[in-house]
Amino acid sequence: xxxxxxxxxxxxxxxxxxxxxxxxxxxxxxxxxxxxxxxxxxxxxxxxxxxxxxxxxxxxxxxxxxxxxxxxxxxxxxxxxxxxxxxxxxxxxxxxxxxxxxxxxxxxxxxxxxxxxxxxxxxx
Numbered sequence: 001x002x003x004x005x006x007x008x009x010x011x012x013x014x015x016x017x018x019x020x021x022x023x024x025x026x027x028x029x030x031x032x033x034x035x036x037x038x039x040x041x042x043x044x045x046x047x048x049x050x051x052x053x054x055x056x057x058x059x060x061x062x063x064x065x066x067x068x069x070x071x072x073x074x075x076x077x078x079x080x081x082x083x084x085x086x087x088x089x090x091x092x093x094x095x096x097x098x099x100x101x102x103x104x105x106x107x108x109x110x111x112x113x114x115x116x117x118x119x120x121x122x123x124x
Contacts, residue, residue, distance in 0.1 A: 003114035008082040009089045015103025021070035024048045031059040034066045038092030
């Protein structure tokens, strides 16, 4: 069985204009653009929900995701791009930083794996 790696990049973005972090249609577009740049294929439509602690936005993809948690009043966004296999999550993160026009950026990355899939028992 092949070994699988999971690429995961994330960032704390500061100095973002509050209107960019609360614009539902704008966040839809940012999620889709980031997924496309990363080589991820959406499994559905973006989900963006406002609540008492900011805005949660996520695009679930086949083999990964793009997620944002924003605090518009503070100009902060916590971003996350991850995927399995030959994806380029760093490119997706770069799109997020550029499209949100973040003035402060702190990033980190993790390669998870290799993980050898566990064989599934055969069914009778």
